[in-house]
Amino acid sequence: MKSATFVWGVALALLLVAPSLGAQPHGQGLPKITVDVPFDFMVGQVMFPAGNYAVKRLQNRTFFLQATHGRAGVSIATKPIRAELHPRTPRLIFLQENRHYQLRELWMNSAIGTMIPGPQVEQLRTVGESRVEVPATCTGCD
Numbered sequence: 721m722k723s724a725t726f727v728w729g730v731a732l733a734l735l736l737v738a739p740s741l742g743a744q745p746h747g748q749g750l751p752k753i754t755v756d757v758p759f760d761f762m763v764g765q766v767m768f769p770a771g772n773y774a775v776k777r778l779q780n781r782t783f784f785l786q787a788t789h790g791r792a793g794v795s796i797a798t799k800p801i802r803a804e805l806h807p808r809t810p811r812l813i814f815l816q817e818n819r820h821y822q823l824r825e826l827w828m829n830s831a832i833g834t835m836i837p838g839p840q841v842e843q844l845r846t847v848g849e850s851r852v853e854v855p856a857t858c859t860g861c862d
Contacts, residue, residue: 751828752776753810754788755856761814761821763836766794775812775826775856781834783826798834801825810858816850828861 753775760769763785772788778795786793813825827833 750777751832751858751860753812753826753828753856753858755812755854757812757814757854759814759821761823763794763796763823764838768792777828783834785823796823796826796836798826798836801833801835810856810861812854812856814852814854816852821852827856828858832861 754772755775756772757768758770760767762768768785768787769792771790773785774788775783775785778784781798781800783796783798784793785796808827808829810829811827812823813827814821815824816822822838824836824838825833826836
């Protein structure tokens with residue numbers, strides 16, 4: 721009888737303590753960008769409608785873009801971009817060609833930027849009108 725009581729006590733203690741074990745202190749969570757994209761866009765070959773999105777880091781250079789309302793999402797493999805010299809806010813950068821928008825860069829802050837590989841990036845970078853910056857909010861970024 722004593723062992724059953726002990727087992728129930730341990731189980732109850734784990735149930736009460738487990739949620740706090742996975743919790744991180746306020747402001748110490750993984751960085752996440754939230755953004756309201758005002759136009760339809762593509763990531764690779766996947767089309768996303770205009771709307772609210774969240775971008776989370778999965779690994780060092782892999783991110784996950786997901787609609788905040790709905791199931792649409794995609795993993796994105798990126799390449800690092802050199803840090804910009806002047807401070808900038810978190811943002812997503814799209815390149816536009818013939819009224820089609822392609823997600824090309826993610827910036828958590830001025831020092832953490834990544835490029836999404838794809839065709840014609842270098843050609844489009846030289847055309848000023850084709851680069852569209854959408855400001856974002858980053859929680860957990862320093």
